[in-house]
Structure formats: C-alpha cells, structure tokens
Amino acid sequence: MIYLDHAATTPLRKEALEAMMPYLTDRFGNASAAYRPGVEGRKAVNQARRIIGGTLGTDAEEISFTSGGTEADNWAVKGTAFALAGKGRHMITTAIEHPAVLNSCRQLERYGFRVTYLDADRRGVVSPEAVRQAIRPDTILISVMYANNETGMIQPVREIGKIAKEHGIVFHSDAVQAYGHIPVLPKEDGIDLLSVSGHKFGGPKGCGFLYMRRGIAAEPLIAGGGQESGRRGGTEQVYGIAGMAAAAEIAVSTMEKTEPYTRSLRDRLAELLRSLVPGVQVHGDGNRLPGFLSVCFPGMEAEQLLIQLDMRQIYASGGSACASGSREPSHVLTAMGLSPEEIRGTLRLTIGEENTAEEMEQTAKAFREIVRLLRR
Numbered sequence: 001m002i003y004l005d006h007a008a009t010t011p012l013r014k015e016a017l018e019a020m021m022p023y024l025t026d027r028f029g030n031a032s033a034a035y036r037p038g039v040e041g042r043k044a045v046n047q048a049r050r051i052i053g054g055t056l057g058t059d060a061e062e063i064s065f066t067s068g069g070t071e072a073d074n075w076a077v078k079g080t081a082f083a084l085a086g087k088g089r090h091m092i093t094t095a096i097e098h099p100a101v102l103n104s105c106r107q108l109e110r111y112g113f114r115v116t117y118l119d120a121d122r123r124g125v126v127s128p129e130a131v132r133q134a135i136r137p138d139t140i141l142i143s144v145m146y147a148n149n150e151t152g153m154i155q156p157v158r159e160i161g162k163i164a165k166e167h168g169i170v171f172h173s174d175a176v177q178a179y180g181h182i183p184v185l186p187k188e189d190g191i192d193l194l195s196v197s198g199h200k201f202g203g204p205k206g207c208g209f210l211y212m213r214r215g216i217a218a219e220p221l222i223a224g225g226g227q228e229s230g231r232r233g234g235t236e237q238v239y240g241i242a243g244m245a246a247a248a249e250i251a252v253s254t255m256e257k258t259e260p261y262t263r264s265l266r267d268r269l270a271e272l273l274r275s276l277v278p279g280v281q282v283h284g285d286g287n288r289l290p291g292f293l294s295v296c297f298p299g300m301e302a303e304q305l306l307i308q309l310d311m312r313q314i315y316a317s318g319g320s321a322c323a324s325g326s327r328e329p330s331h332v333l334t335a336m337g338l339s340p341e342e343i344r345g346t347l348r349l350t351i352g353e354e355n356t357a358e359e360m361e362q363t364a365k366a367f368r369e370i371v372r373l374l375r376r
C-alpha cells in the first residue's frame with residue numbers, strides 16, 4: 001500500500017510503542033497513588049512533561065496532557081471564555097480553523113459570546129491586518145491555527161502574536177498539524193495557548209497536550225480530581241503520555257533531516273503530476289508544511305478519484321478526514337474563495353517520512369491512468 005494521508009494520522013513509531021508497553025503491562029499503577037507502582041507512573045508523566053516542554057522551549061509546568069487535539073482546542077477556547085467572560089465576550093478566529101475550534105466558538109455564541117470569523121486569501125493565508133482590524137474593546141481571545149490541516153499553509157502567527165500582545169489579548173494557536181514537522185516555539189511567537197495532538201507525529205491516538213503560558217488562566221474544561229495540578233481532572237493515561245513524549249522527542253530531534261526529505265518527495269510528486277496529468281493545479285505556495293500537497297483535478301470528482309486510488313491501494317483524502325463522509329464542500333477551500341468546481345476536484349495528499357521516491361512515481365502514474373479512465 002501507499003499511505004498518503006499523514007495529516008489524518010501517522011503510523012505509531014516503534015520507540016513510542018516501546019515506551020508505552022511497561023505502562024500497559026507491569027507498571028499499571030494509578031499515577032496519583034502514593035505507593036511504588038503509582039509513583040512509577042507519576043515519574044513517567046513528569047518526565048514526559050519535561051521532554052515535551054524541552055521540545056517547545058517552555059517549562060514543563062506549562063504543559064497539560066489532554067485526550068488529544070480536539071480537547072486541547074476546546075479547553076483553550078472555552079476555558080478562556082469562562083475565565084474572562086467578566087472582561088469581554090468577543091473572540092476572533094478564522095473560517096479555516098479545525099471544527100474543534102469552530103464548533104467551540106459556535107457553542108459559545110449560543111451562550112452570548114460574539115465571534116468574528118476571518119476568511120483566508122486564495123493561497124489559504126489569514127491576514128494579520130484583518131486580525132488587527134477585528135479587535136474590539138471587549139475582545140478576549142484570538143485563535144489562529146499554526147498551519148492548516150487541508151492545505152498545509154503556515155499562518156503568520158508571529159505577527160498575530162505581536163498584535164495580540166500590543167492589545168493585551170490572549171492568543172491561542174492550534175499547532176496540531178505543525179508540531180513535530182516544523183519548529184514550533186510558542187514563546188518566540190507570542191503564543192499563550194498552543195494545542196497539539198500525539199497521533200500526528202508518530203504518537204498514539206487519544207493523547208495530546210495544551211501549552212498554557214504561566215500567568216494565563218484558562219478555566220479547567222474537565223472538572224475532576226486534582227490531576228494536572230488541578231487544571232484537568234481524570235486519571236492520567238500514563239501509557240499514552242509516555243508514548244507521545246517518546247514520539248515527540250524523535251520527531252523534533254530528527255526534523256532537520258525529515259523536513260527536507262518529505263518536502264522533496266512532495267515537490268517531486270507535484271512535478272510528476274503536472275507533467276503526467278494536464279491541467280492539475282496545486283493550492284497554496286512554498287510556505288506550506290513540508291509533506292502537504294493540496295491538488296485540484298479540474299472537472300473531476302474527488303470521491304471518484306479516491307475510489308480509484310483505493311482500488312490501487314493508494315490512500316489519500318478529499319479535504320480533511322473530519323470533513324470526509326460529509327457532502328458539504330470543504331469550509332477551508334470555500335473560505336479561500338475557490339469555486340465549487342475547484343473544491344469538488346481537490347484532493348489532499350500528505351507525505352510522511354516512511355514514504356519513498358518510488359512511491360511518488362507510482363502514485364503519479366496511477367493518477368495518469370485514473371484521469372484517463374474517468375475522462376473517457
């Protein structure tokens with residue numbers, strides 16, 4: 001098989017599995033317990049916190065573990081709303097966010113919050129100036145993703161971070177697609193809250209974290225016992241946390257090698273598609289995540305292309321995995337101003353470090369064959 005859907009999820013790294021196994025077997029103690037098996041679990045959680053803090057250039061105590069990117073996004077958005085409702089009830093986000101952010105905002109609108117949703121330009125980039133202009137005296141949160149999950153386009157978070165700071169507004173960024181693939185340094189970018197998910201860089205599913213800058217007071221989303229220093233209730237998923245930290249350490253420390261590698265495969269695939277399949281259009285520009293290729297086959301239906309690819313054991317997606325299965329056109333490509341026809345013919349191919357140049361050749365040839373077949 002040729003797996004080209006790394007933005008949906010990545011294979012578990014063997015080092016992550018090895019780090020998880022003891023906590024799925026012998027070391028099963030509750031990390032809150034005072035006796036030895038519990039203490040072993042707590043040590044693993046604290047070590048994971050240090051490792052992850054190290055990869056971001058933050059303190060370990062600024063990292064809180066969650067059940068994934070969705071929870072981290074919900075926590076950042078709703079936790080800030082709960083904490084700062086007395087100060088203001090307006091938020092700024094973008095129309096290209098993941099549903100975890102968008103639907104958190106929509107939920108808050110039903111409770112009296114007001115939200116400005118900014119569109120992206122045709123390349124898929126949000127304008128910092130538009131963010132500045134949307135600020136009101138009652139704005140309490142700006143939430144703009146680090147990189148988009150359909151196009152891979154990297155957003156100008158550092159400029160937006162500066163604007164947020166100038167106005168004393170909390171800045172959240174969803175870095176689920178970016179972390180582990182490009183350098184992410186929240187302190188340098190002026191980011192107060194940052195969401196990450198383990199399964200996008202070789203860690204397990206159902207595990208993520210929220211970086212919360214010291215001094216930022218987002219309310220807990222999950223009320224419970226005193227875990228995570230009282231910030232998030234619930235018995236810690238020790239094995240997942242240990243696996244995610246092992247994956248994070250490898251992803252970040254090998255990035256210098258993997259980033260140019262996946263980028264070169266991606267560029268090679270784009271070049272092959274352009275030469276073998278007349279008319280294809282690549283969305284976005286050079287400022288994309290290294291493995292991302294969002295490509296439009298005008299006049300074709302993404303669904304039909306995907307079925308044909310599937311028959312050849314090549315796996316990709318139309319738009320993002322979360323939107324697939326729904327017949328709604330991609331909200332991201334719509335917010336970029338693409339025509340319904342362009343949206344219908346767009347596929348997302350996302351490359352990972354285990355892909356090969358040979359697979360790019362095979363994929364491009366498969367596309368040539370499929371497009372000929374469907375055009376007949």
Ligand code: PLP
Pocket residue numbers: 007008067068069070071073098100145148149174176177197198199206207208322
């Ligand atoms: N945010 C972005 C940008 C994503 O791409 C995803 C997953 O696809 C999420 C959030 C949700 O993360 P999780 O699958 O860990 O809930």
